[in-house]
Structure formats: C-alpha cells, structure tokens
Amino acid sequence: xxxxxxxxxxxxxxxxxxxxxxxxxxxxxxxxxxxxxxxxxxxxxxxxxxxxxxxxxxxxxxxxxxxxxxxxxxxxxxxxxxxxxxxxxxxxxxxxxxxxxxxxxxxxxxxxxxxxxxxxxxxxxxxxxxxxxxxxxxxxxxxxxxxxxxxxxxxxxxxxxxxxxxxxxxxxxxxxxxxxxxxxxxxxxxxxxxxxxxxxxxxxxxxxxxxxxxxxxxxxxxxxxxxxxxxxxxxxxxxxxxxxxxxxxxxxxxxxxxxxxxxxxxxxxxxxxxxxxxxxxxxxxxxxxxxxxxxxxxxxxxxxxxxxxxxxxxxxxxxxxxxxxxxxxxxxxxxxxxxxxxxxxxxxxxxxxxxxxxxxxxxxxxxxxxxxxxxxxxxxxxxxxxxxxxxxxxxxxxxxxxxxxxxxxxxxxxxxxxxxxxxxxxxxxxxxxxxxxxxxxxxxxxxxxxxxxxxxxxxxxxxxxxxxxxxxxxxxxxxxxxxxx
Numbered sequence: 001x002x003x004x005x006x007x008x009x010x011x012x013x014x015x016x017x018x019x020x021x022x023x024x025x026x027x028x029x030x031x032x033x034x035x036x037x038x039x040x041x042x043x044x045x046x047x048x049x050x051x052x053x054x055x056x057x058x059x060x061x062x063x064x065x066x067x068x069x070x071x072x073x074x075x076x077x078x079x080x081x082x083x084x085x086x087x088x089x090x091x092x093x094x095x096x097x098x099x100x101x102x103x104x105x106x107x108x109x110x111x112x113x114x115x116x117x118x119x120x121x122x123x124x125x126x127x128x129x130x131x132x133x134x135x136x137x138x139x140x141x142x143x144x145x146x147x148x149x150x151x152x153x154x155x156x157x158x159x160x161x162x163x164x165x166x167x168x169x170x171x172x173x174x175x176x177x178x179x180x181x182x183x184x185x186x187x188x189x190x191x192x193x194x195x196x197x198x199x200x201x202x203x204x205x206x207x208x209x210x211x212x213x214x215x216x217x218x219x220x221x222x223x224x225x226x227x228x229x230x231x232x233x234x235x236x237x238x239x240x241x242x243x244x245x246x247x248x249x250x251x252x253x254x255x256x257x258x259x260x261x262x263x264x265x266x267x268x269x270x271x272x273x274x275x276x277x278x279x280x281x282x283x284x285x286x287x288x289x290x291x292x293x294x295x296x297x298x299x300x301x302x303x304x305x306x307x308x309x310x311x312x313x314x315x316x317x318x319x320x321x322x323x324x325x326x327x328x329x330x331x332x333x334x335x336x337x338x339x340x341x342x343x344x345x346x347x348x349x350x351x352x353x354x355x356x357x358x359x360x361x362x363x364x365x366x367x368x369x370x371x372x373x374x375x376x377x378x379x380x381x382x383x384x385x386x387x388x389x390x391x392x393x394x395x396x397x398x399x400x401x402x403x404x405x406x407x408x409x410x411x412x413x414x415x416x417x418x419x420x421x422x423x424x425x426x427x428x429x430x431x432x433x434x435x436x437x438x439x440x441x442x443x444x445x446x447x448x449x450x451x452x453x454x455x456x457x458x459x460x461x462x463x464x465x466x467x468x469x470x471x472x473x474x475x476x477x478x479x480x481x482x483x484x485x
Contacts, residue, residue, distance in 0.1 A: 002026055002027075002202075002223075003023065003025060003026070003027055003317075003375070003378065004023050004026065004309060004313065005023050005024050005025075005200075005207065005209070006023050006027060007026075008026050008202055009170055011169055015169060016165075016209075019165055019169075019209075019365065020211050020213065021161075021165065021209040021212065022089075022210055022211070022212045022215055022301065022305075023305070023309055024088035024209070024210075025308065025309075025375075026088060026202055026203075026207070027374065027375060027378055028090055028371055028374045028375060029089060029090045030088065030304065030371070031089075031090070031217060031304075031306050031367050031371075032215045032216065032301065032304055033089065033090065033143050033146075033215065033216055033218045033220070034147045034150045034151050034154075034214050034215060034218070035091075035143075035150075035215070035216040035221055035293075035297060036054060036130070036132060036146065036150045037130065037132065037145070037221040037222055037290070038052035038214045038215075038216070038221070038294055038297060039054070039150075039214060039221060040128055040130065040290075040425070041287070041290035041291075041293055042213070042214075046157070050154045050157055051128075053119060053153065053154070054130070054131060054153045055121065056187060057153055057185060057187075058117055058120055058129075058131060059117075059120050060190070061078060061079070061109070061120055062113040062114065062117055062118070062120065068390055071174075072385075075107070075110060076106075076194070078190075079105070079106035079107075079295055080105075080106045080279070081148065081152040081182070082152075083148050084148070084151045084152060084155060084158075086206050087151060087158070087210050088207070089147075089210060089215070090144055090147065090148070104141075105141060108134060108138045108141050109134060112134060112137065114265040117129075117133065123280070125280035125283075126280055126284050126287060127284070127287045127288070128349070131146065131149070132146055132220055132222040133222075133233045133279060133283070134146070135222075135223065136223075136224050136279050136344070137272070137273070137279070139277075141349075142224075143219060143220045146220060147220075151210075153183070153185075155180070155182070155183050155208075156183040158208050158209070158210060159183060159195070159197040159199065159208060160197070160201055161206070161209060161211065162197070163197045163198055163199055165209060166198060166199060167198070170200060174200060174201065175198050175199060175201055176198065176199070176201040177196055177197070177198050178196065178197060178198075179194055179195075179196045180194060180196070180197060181194045183195045184195065186358065188482065212298075213294070213297075213298070214324040215301050216296075216297035216300055217297075217300040217303075217304050218300060219415055221286055221290075221293035221296070221373055222282075222286050227279070228265055228268050228269075230285070231268045231278075234278055234281050234282050234285070235247045235278065235281075237281055237285065238277070238281055243275075243277065245434060246275070247275050247278065247419050250271055250274055250275070251267055251268070251271045254266075254270045255266045255267040256269065283379065299485075303358065307355065308371060311354075311355050311377075312355070312371065312372055312375055315346065315352065315372070315376075316375045316376060316378055328382070329407055331407075332382060332399040332400055332401055332405045333380055333407045333437070333440070333468075335380070335407075336399045336407045336409050336440050337440055337467065337470070338371065338440075339376050339377060340373070340440060340442050340470045342376065343369075343372065343373060343376065343442075343472065344472045347472050348473045348474075348479075351479070353474040353475070353476060353479060355368070355372070356368060356446070356474050357476060360476070362446040362474065362476070364415060364446060366411050366412065366413055369444055369472075370386075370411055373397070373409070373411065374397070377399075381401070382399050382400065382401050383399070384397060384399055384400075385397065385398045385400070394409055395409075396410045396411050397409040398406075400436075405437075406437060406441040407433065407436055407438040407439065408440070409440045409441075410441050411441075411443075412424075412438070412443050412444075413443075413444060413445075414443050414445035414446070414471075415446070419443070419454065419457060419459045420460075420461070423458070423463065423469075424461055425427070438468065439468060440468045440469075440470065441469050441470070442470045442472060443471050443472065444471075445472070445473060445474065446473070446474050446476075448475065451462050454471060455471075458471075
C-alpha cells in the first residue's frame with residue numbers, strides 16, 4: 001500500500017531515516033511545518049546560509065518598496081507564493097492542496113517592511129534577523145504561512161536534497177525530470193528563475209523530501225502564543241528601568257479592572273504594538289535558549305512519526321488485510337457513515353483510543369481524527385475533498401461520486417464550546433451551499449462530563465435519534481485493560 005514515501009518507492013525506512021528525511025504520507029498532508037529558527041540556530045553552514053538567504057530576500061523587498069508602496073504586480077511577483085504541495089506537509093488533511101500565500105500574507109508582509117523589518121541586518125538587541133516577527137504582530141499570520149514562505153525560499157535546496165537521495169537510492173524509472181518555476185531568486189536582477197531537477201515521480205507529479213531537523217509541530221519556536229504566555233517575564237529582563245516602567249504603566253492603563261483572559265490578551269497586544277522593543281527582547285530570550293528549540297522540535301517530530309506513520313499506518317494496513325472492508329456501499333452517505341462507524345468500533349472496542357493519548361493524557365486534536373478518517377478512505381472510488389468552501393465557509397470533508405451524490409462530514413471535539421451552535425446551524429448551511437443531500441457529524445469525547453454534555457445538547461436539539469450523529473467514546477477510564485490497538 002502506497003501510504004508513505006517508503007511504501008511508494010520501496011525504500012527501507014532505515015535508509016530514509018539515515019539520510020535525515022521525514023517519511024511523508026502520499027495520501028494526506030501531515031501537520032508538520034518548516035521552522036526558520038531551526039535554520040538560524042543550526043550549526044550546519046548550509047542551513048545558516050539558507051537563513052541568510054531568507055533575510056536577504058526580505059531586505060531586498062524592503063529596499064525596493066518605494067516609500068512603502070507596493071504595486072499589485074510587485075505583490076504578485078515578489079510576495080505571493082503557491083504552497084509547495086509536493087512536500088506533503090501542512091494543514092490540508094485530505095490531499096496536499098493547501099491555501100498557499102495569497103494576498104493576505106502578501107499585504108501583511110508589505111505593510112510591515114518599513115516598520116517591523118526596518119532594522120533587518122542591523123539589530124541592536126537580538127543576535128540575528130527573524131521573519132517570524134510577522135506572525136507576532138499581525139493577526140491571521142501563523143506557522144503555516146511562515147512555513148510556506150520559508151519552504152518557497154529554500155525550494156532550490158529542497159529539490160537538490162531530494163534529487164541527491166533519488167540518485168543514490170531510487171531506480172531511474174521511479175524518477176523523472178521536472179521543470180520547476182521560481183526556485184532561484186537573483187538579487188541583482190530581481191527575477192525568479194526556474195530550474196530542472198530529476199525527482200521521485202508519484203501520480204504524475206514530483207515529490208520533495210524535507211529534512212527532519214528543520215521541521216516542527218504545533219508551534220514555531222518563536223510564536224505569538226508563546227510571546228503572550230511569557231509576556232510578564234519579558235519586561236523584567238530588560239536592562240532599561242525607565243523603559244520597563246513605561247511599558248508597565250501603559251499595560252496597566254489599557255488593562256480593564258477584573259479583566260478576563262481575553263481582555264488581558266488584548267491589553268498585551270496593544271502594549272506590544274506600542275512598544276515593539278518587547279518583541280526584540282522576547283526573540284533574544286528565544287535565541288539564548290535555541291538549543292531547546294532543536295530538542296523540542298526533534299521530540300515533536302519523533303512523536304509525529306510514532307503517531308501518524310506507525311500507529312495510523314499499522315491500522316490502515318490491518319484494514320487492507322480485511323478484503324470486505326473495501327467493498328464500498330453504493331452511496332456517499334452509506335460509505336461515509338460506514339467509515340465513521342468503523343472508526344468508532346476501533347476506538348471504542350479495539351484499543352484505538354490509545355492513538356489519541358500521550359503520557360496518559362488525551363491530546364484532544366480534531367486534526368488527528370481527521371487524518372485517521374482520511375487514511376481509511378485509501379483506495380476508495382469516492383472522491384474525498386478537504387476544506388471545501390462553497391461560499392459559506394470550509395467543511396472538513398465532502399464525500400462524493402458524480403455531481404449528484406454528495407455527503408458532508410464534519411468532526412468536532414465534544415469539549416468545543418461552540419458545539420451546540422455548530423450542530424444547530426453549521427452543517428445545514430454547508431449542505432445548502434454545496435448542494436449536498438446529507439451531512440454527518442462525528443463527535444469525539446474523552447471524559448464522562450464531555451459525554452454527558454454532548455448527549456444533553458443532542459437531546460435538546462432533538463437529534464438523539466439521528467443516524468447522522470456519530471459519538472465516539474475515546475475515554476481511557478472505561479476501556480478493558482487487555483484491549484489491543
């Protein structure tokens with residue numbers, strides 16, 4: 001079964017691991033991201049050179065934006081990038097067709113070149129320059145966009161890295177020559193140049209391998225969530241007492257009395273905008289603890305391999321041995337419901353709940369359930385599309401066969417505070433927008449209280465007799481001790 005790169009190209013996992021590459025799935029994107037800080041902090045000259053190249057590109061953009069005004073043509077040519085889908089990494093849980101870097105990211109980057117990035121190459125506080133500043137100051141710019149931008153700027157290296165592996169370990173008939181656009185930027189001319197590489201070929205497209213030691217999961221080392229979490233300790237680390245006092249006074253002036261968590265976060269955001277020096281001292285702290293970035297990211301990547309490749313992969317391979325599992329029913333609703341009920345049985349009765357736990361604690365991520373659900377559709381004759389947006393917002397999955405047979409599938413955590421509103425309105429809206437005849441909701445719970453709350457909501461909405469609501473019990477405290485995953 002061609003679930004992973006090593007499966008599709010008949011390469012031993014040990015060989016790929018020794019090379020240093022991550023074993024991507026060729027069925028579904030896995031939620032790992034390139035973290036530019038790992039390039040910056042690395043002792044490898046190649047990685048340091050790549051990070052310098054990223055900063056040089058940003059400096060070029062800053063210096064060539066006339067008075068901070070960027071034309072539409074400049075935005076399109078220099079700021080907008082497609083997602084490098086061939087890495088099979090990122091947010092898109094059904095295929096590897098993600099969002100890429102469109103106008104929102106481009107405008108955010110362009111508008112901050114002459115303030116947030118004005119001191120690139122001439123830092124007074126930090127040891128180096130970091131493009132992650134953009135996600136600290138701008139709403140809607142997260143790790144996925146930072147990763148996509150970084151991947152585009154190091155695409156030449158990634159192609160060469162993959163080409164070298166292919167030459168050494170793959171047969172010639174497993175590869176092909178691909179002309180790839182925008183792989184080399186010439187600072188002197190301001191032009192992106194294409195190049196041709198001989199790369200692994202899969203389903204008519206090429207595959208790009210990514211080194212494990214530049215990947216992370218969950219958050220980049222420099223992240224907005226971390227900045228807000230550590231906010232209170234940052235001013236205290238500043239040597240300038242007068243600046244500390246002004247920051248503290250301003251923060252108190254914008255913080256309401258008896259502030260909620262949301263109001264406190266907003267006060268921090270306003271203070272950071274008023275005193276951007278806070279960002280520099282935060283980044284300095286992260287630089288000084290850069291060794292932890294490598295160890296934390298390595299642990300996250302290793303855990304991801306254990307979950308998404310070994311545990312998920314073993315489950316799907318077991319399914320492959322059951323010939324009757326892939327005898328599909330005639331309609332998309334029946335097929336979608338059958339897959340959901342199968343997952344329910346595996347998680348509740350065959351030890352599959354263990355997939356969602358780490359060190360005895362539930363991970364509680366919708367993403368994990370989405371990936372597992374997509375993998376069990378492997379070899380299906382139905383079309384499974386992810387993040388479908390038909391005008392009313394995206395839905396987790398659309399299962400379809402032809403133009404008239406469509407079923408929507410959404411997955412939610414029982415702990416989601418908006419579960420009742422979602423059940424009441426969202427799926428019906430999606431059904432009308434996509435012209436789907438059916439919608440299935442899969443809800444997973446991890447505690448007895450979550451179960452009771454969910455059942456109460458379903459009963460209140462008079463959905464307790466609906467076959468299209470599938471509750472999955474992932475509790476660990478009510479499973480037989482001898483169950484096997």
